[in-house]
Amino acid sequence: MIRQGLLVGFPTETVYGLGANALDATAVAAVFALKERPKFDPLIVHIADPSDLSDLVKDIPAAAKTLIERFWPGPLSLVLVKQDCVPDIVTAGLPSVAVRCPGHLMARTLIREAGVPIAAPSANRFGMVSPTTAQHVREQFGDRLSMVLDDGPCRVGVESTVISFVESPNGMATLLRPGGVPLEEIEAVIGPIEKSTHQPSRPSSPGQLTSHYAPRTPLVIADQDTTYNDHQRRGLLCLKTPTNAASFSAIEVLSESGCLRTAAVNLFAAMRRLDAIGLDCIIAEPVPEVDLGLAIMDRLRRAAAK
Template identity: 40%
Template sequence: MRVSLEQAIAKLKQGEVVAIPTETVYGLAADATNDTALKKIFAIKQRPADHPLIVHIGDISQVNDWVTVFPEVAIRLATAFWPGPLTLVLPAKNHVSRVVRGDEPTVALRVPNHPLALALLKQSGLSVAAPSANLFTQLSPTTAQHVEAGLGEAIPVLDGGACNVGIESTIVSVAANGQWQLLRPGMINQEAIANIANVGLANVTASDEAGGSIDIDASQTTPKVPGQHALHYSPRTPLRLFNDRVSLNQACKTFTEAHVTCAAMLIGNGDAPSCKAMTLPDQPDKVAEQLYSTLHSLDAMQVDCLLVELPPHTPGWIAVLDRLHRAGHQ
C-alpha cells in the first residue's frame, strides 16, 4: 500500500510501521521510542528479539540524545560521512529502549542520505528504527515493489524510487576510549574509516577477531549488530557461488544435462553460460547498487538454482563479497 509522506508520518506517530526509502535499502520503520511499535517490526520480519535495530536520526546534533559519550573519533566519522551509509555503534543512555538495543549496552545510529527519509525525520520530529523491510535472512529490498513482494501489499510503503547505494550501511563501533571496530563492511571501506579516524589500521575488525588472527584488549568487546547472521540477504532459490566464469559455465552445462534449470549473475565480460544470465559491470559501486535488484529478478525466474560469479577478493569488493557469501551460506 503506497502512502504519501504526510500519511507515513501520521502512521508512525500512531505507532504503526511504514517501509521507507534510504540510499542503502528500504527500511521497515517505527518510532524508535515506542516499544509497542518496535515489537511490530520484529513480528513482521520474524526477526530474533536479541538483534539490535539501527536508529535513523535527522542530523548529528541528535546523537547526544541517545549516547552517554560521543568520542572525538566518532564525531570525525559522523562529520565526514553523514548523511550517508555509515552506522555508528556507541554507548547508549539508560533511557534508550532495550528493544531497539537488543539488550546491548550500545545503540546504533545513522543519518540516512535520502531526501524522503530526511524529510520524514525533519517534518515528524521522530527518530525511527528501520531494519531492512524484508523477512529475516531474505533478500533486502531496494524498491517499493520488492517490499510489497516480500512483506505483502498491506504494508504501508513510502515510495522513493530505487536505492542508489544498494547494500546496507557500513557499521563501526566506537568505544568510550575512541577505539573502533569495523563490524559490517559497506561501501564506506575500512581504509576510508581509518583515514578519518586517524588511528590507523591497528584497530581490529570483527572478522579479524573471529578468525583469531589479531590479539585484542580483553576489555574491548564486540557489540552485536545487524547483518552478522551466517545466512543473510538470501533469495528463496538455492544459490551457488563460483570464483571464476569457467567453473560457473561448466556447472551450468552439468545442470542443464541433468535437466536442472538455472540462471546466472555474471560480473564483467567473458563467455556467457547457456542458461539465462544477467551481467553487471565490473565496478564495485555499480554491482552494489544493482546486486539485490538483480538477485530479486533472478529469484523471480523460478528456476531450480542460481549461479553467481564472485568478484575478485580485493579490498574494493569486500562489502559485495560479504553479502554474496552470506546469501550463499549452506
C-alpha cells in the first residue's frame, strides 16, 4: 500500500505513526491533509536499517555516527543536511531532514517490504494527544485510513528524542525535542549538547510548536499555589497515588512505583481517558525532570499551552 501512494497507520516503539512513501510528494501531501497539519511543520523519515541513512543525507558527522551506533534502532531522530531526493514537502522546505531507524520490528519490516523510506508523524489530528494503540488511531481516522497495523500498546510511549547537527554554527549537537532516549544517556556518549530554549519562528523538527499533544479538556500543570473551584469536575494526572483523592472526580496514576519510564508509557493513554469523560479540567502534577521525566514535562507544558 505504501508503494501505491496510500497511507498506513503503524506501530513504533514510541507512538503509532501515519506513514507514507517519503519520496512521493503526493503521498506525503495526503498525510498533511488527513492530519490537518500545517505544511511548515516538517516530518520525520523512518528507515529500515541504519545503513540506509546515507541515501537521504549528505554528511554524517562523527558524533552522529556515535549516536547511531549506540541508539539505533531506537527512539532517536537525527536532523542532518538532506539529499535532493527528499521532497521539500517532507522538510517544510528546509535543507535538512529528520531521520530515525525505529526500534520496532513491525515498523522496520513495513519499511523494508515497502522498499522506500516512510515519512510518518504521529497518527492523530494535528496538535492532539498522540496515539499509543491501534484503537486510538481508528478513533481518530475511522475508514479514512486505508490500513492500521496493530501490535498492541507502544513500549516507550513518548515520541523520539530529536537531535540536530545543523542548528549550531559550530556543528555541535542540539536537543530540539526531548523524547524516548534520555538526555543523560546521549550526553554520556557524546558529551554536553546544546539545548534549544527558544520557540522557533519556523520549526526544524516536529514537536517544537508551543501548543501540542493537547486534549480537548483544558489541562493545567499544578503547583503549590494552585487553587480549585469546588464546582468543577476535575481530573488528576499524577505520578503516584495522591493523598487528596477526594478532591477529584477521576484520577489517572502513571506509575505506582514512581518509575518515570512506566509513566511515559502510560502518559498519552491516561490523558485520553481523562479527556473522554466530560471533565471541566485536568490537573497534571509535575514530575522530576530527569530521565524520561524531561520528555513527560515537555509534553505536559505543550498540552497546557492550548
